[in-house]
Amino acid sequence: MAFKIIASQCTQCGACEFECPSGAIKFKGESYVVELQKCTECEGAFDTQQCASVCPVPKTCVPA
Ligand code: SF4
Numbered sequence: 781m782a783f784k785i786i787a788s789q790c791t792q793c794g795a796c797e798f799e800c801p802s803g804a805i806k807f808k809g810e811s812y813v814v815e816l817q818k819c820t821e822c823e824g825a826f827d828t829q830q831c832a833s834v835c836p837v838p839k840t841c842v843p844a
Pocket residue numbers: 782783799800801802803804805814818819820821822829830831832
C-alpha cells in the first residue's frame with residue numbers, strides 16, 4: 781500500500797515533500813507526486829501518514 785496526491789487539489793505548497801520520511805514525494809513536471817514504490821505509509825517512522833498530516837488541503841494525500 782501507498783499514499784498518493786490528488787493533483788487537481790494540490791496547491792503545490794511543498795510541505796509534504798520535506799516531511800516524508802521515505803523521500804517518496806517529488807515535484808515532477810507540473811505537480812507533486814508520490815513514488816508509490818518508495819512510500820512506506822510512514823510505517824516504523826510515524827503513527828500517522830505525514831503527508832496527510834501536514835497537507836493543508838483535506839483529502840489530498842490519500843491511500844492509493
Ligand atoms: S505516507 Fe509517509 S512515506 Fe508515504 S508519501 Fe506520505 S509521508 Fe511519504
